[in-house]
Amino acid sequence: MKFTCEKAVLVSAISVASRTVAQKSAIAALEGIHIHAGARLRLSGYNLETGITVTAPADIQEEGACVMPARLFFEIVRKLPDETVSVSVDENYQVSIRCGISSFTITAMDAENYPELPDVEYDNAVEIPQRALKDLISGTIFSVSENQARPVHTGCLFEVEEESVTMVAVDGYRLALRRFLPEAPTGRTLKFVAPAAALKEVEKILADADEPAKFTLGSKHILFEVGDATLVCRLLEGEFLDWRRVVPTGSPIQLTANVSQLTACIERVGLIVSEKVKSPVRCTFSENSGDFRTVTTIGAAHDVCPLAGDGKDLEIGFNCRYLLDALRAVPDEETVLELSNGLSPIVMTPTDGGKRYAYMVLPVRLKES
Numbered sequence: 001m002k003f004t005c006e007k008a009v010l011v012s013a014i015s016v017a018s019r020t021v022a023q024k025s026a027i028a029a030l031e032g033i034h035i036h037a038g039a040r041l042r043l044s045g046y047n048l049e050t051g052i053t054v055t056a057p058a059d060i061q062e063e064g065a066c067v068m069p070a071r072l073f074f075e076i077v078r079k080l081p082d083e084t085v086s087v088s089v090d091e092n093y094q095v096s097i098r099c100g101i102s103s104f105t106i107t108a109m110d111a112e113n114y115p116e117l118p119d120v121e122y123d124n125a126v127e128i129p130q131r132a133l134k135d136l137i138s139g140t141i142f143s144v145s146e147n148q149a150r151p152v153h154t155g156c157l158f159e160v161e162e163e164s165v166t167m168v169a170v171d172g173y174r175l176a177l178r179r180f181l182p183e184a185p186t187g188r189t190l191k192f193v194a195p196a197a198a199l200k201e202v203e204k205i206l207a208d209a210d211e212p213a214k215f216t217l218g219s220k221h222i223l224f225e226v227g228d229a230t231l232v233c234r235l236l237e238g239e240f241l242d243w244r245r246v247v248p249t250g251s252p253i254q255l256t257a258n259v260s261q262l263t264a265c266i267e268r269v270g271l272i273v274s275e276k277v278k279s280p281v282r283c284t285f286s287e288n289s290g291d292f293r294t295v296t297t298i299g300a301a302h303d304v305c306p307l308a309g310d311g312k313d314l315e316i317g318f319n320c321r322y323l324l325d326a327l328r329a330v331p332d333e334e335t336v337l338e339l340s341n342g343l344s345p346i347v348m349t350p351t352d353g354g355k356r357y358a359y360m361v362l363p364v365r366l367k368e369s
Helices: 007-020 070-078 130-138 196-205 259-272 320-329
Strands: 002-006 032-037 041-046 050-056 059-062 064-069 084-089 094-099 102-107 126-129 155-161 164-170 174-180 190-195 212-217 221-226 229-234 253-258 281-295 300-318 334-339 346-349 357-361
Touching: 002 007, 007 032, 007 041, 007 050, 007 070, 007 084, 007 196, 032 070, 050 196, 064 070, 064 102, 070 102, 126 130, 130 164, 130 174, 130 196, 130 212, 155 196, 174 320, 190 196, 190 229, 196 221, 196 229, 253 259, 253 281, 259 281, 259 300, 259 320, 281 320, 300 320, 300 334, 320 346, 320 357
Parallel strands: none
Antiparallel strands: 002 059, 002 084, 032 041, 032 064, 041 050, 050 229, 084 094, 094 102, 126 212, 155 164, 155 190, 164 174, 174 357, 212 221, 221 229, 253 300, 253 334, 281 300, 334 346, 346 357
């Protein structure tokens, strides 16, 4: 195998492919990057759960394949001069890397030992803008569960309907929902759960642009296509929470809040709360204002935030971090806070009554003042 490639292009391709290289594996080849030089240069990383393949423009002099030691190959190429990189591999898998006056010789592995990535048919892909998919992932993934007792909740639920693409994440204490409304019907009806670890990698690949991203559902895997990169991962199996039954509707108390003002207020009262020193934020919602207090062994904090509406002097407690996570994910300047009583969750929804997002946080039982 022999090819030449611009250093910046090769560094970018290695960086993307190496994200799913196994750190430690009984299969030694999985700790490397699979490189195939054919019609184009193709680099793959795979950890038996998630695999990324990225193609890069290169001048292929001799076709072939091998498995490069991922970390060493990346560090060598990254530190080379900003010129064209030449890579050649002989029949004994001795690799020669040259760039300018710099040269390295390392040892690769036989590509025959590299497991094949799962095959997913490319037919009937759902296509949405990269920016929209990125917003769906970033707006929900913080709410996935880390509890392996319910593996299905360690991922995000995708629901594709004719007029919408919805993502939902839950962890037992909160729920995050984001919805994209495409201009044209999707032509598909799908429902699946993708693991959070894989979605984090998809999010890194996605650009904040209107170029299309595609995802295709297989029998046991989901394939994402983003530009020159593809990511395939195993689906999570199990019964996902029926979120439509748990998100309250028609709440009697509805307050409109400026998101940045409310976020700053909660951040201030949360300064004396930490992982070691936990305490809920005590919220009292009255007419056109919200009163927020925390008391810990460190001290006490108090702040007031203007709101629009009558909170009917409702007192309720929340985990400070969960409340902040939801507020930071709200994509609007203002949001509606929907409340019922001191034991029911708070739900943040759009002020226009739309269904673009919903963030629900369960309350914490407060001790008597």
